[in-house]
Amino acid sequence: MSVLAEIMEYNRNFVENKKYEEFRTTKYPDKGIVILTCMDTRLIELLPCAMNLRNGDAKIIKNAGAMVTHPFGSIMRSILVAVYELQAKEVFVVGHHDCGMTSLKPGSVLEKMKQSGISEDRIETLQHAGIELDKWLTGFNSVAESVKQTVYNIKKHPLFPPHSAVHGLVIHPETGKLDLVVKG
Secondary structure (H helix, E strand, C coil): CCHHHHHHHHHHHHHHCCHHHHHCCCCCCCCCEEEEEECCCCHHHHHHHHCCCCCCCEEEEEECCCCCCCCCCHHHHHHHHHHHCCCCCEEEEEEECCCCCECCCHHHHHHHHHHCCCCHHHHHHHHHCCCCHHHHCCCECCHHHHHHHHHHHHHCCCCCCCCCEEEEEEECCCCCCEEEEECC
């Protein structure tokens, strides 16, 4: 059975048995927070438990490395929507130890793209169009410094409310221990 078929079968049973009832909430975060964190699989259940969050408590945005790298990209837009439209009052940037973005090398990613069938011509076309793939595919050396930079990028955004708190934390992906990096 494919993963899709397995998911669809489980979902049919989930809905038929009304297992969704325990998850009902509103679109507004009960704790008034928005969290930007990494997409790492170890954090799916660990992070909410480690932060004492239940369904409905927070808006959670995930990407590779818990980073805001473009001031007008989808991550920053999501944070602004959470603050202005969905009643989030504080932002938490939560990176983690042993992140796959630590020391990510663009050459390795580009080589795997080529091995998967992306042509050298396509890559060159993007680079000639002004897209800096090397910069775009570069990770970071220190998760704490990356969290600090992302907190700064959010806090200094021209559309972010100046008196809203932006906190930076690093979570251990095995134990859930949180280390405070920036108290907003």
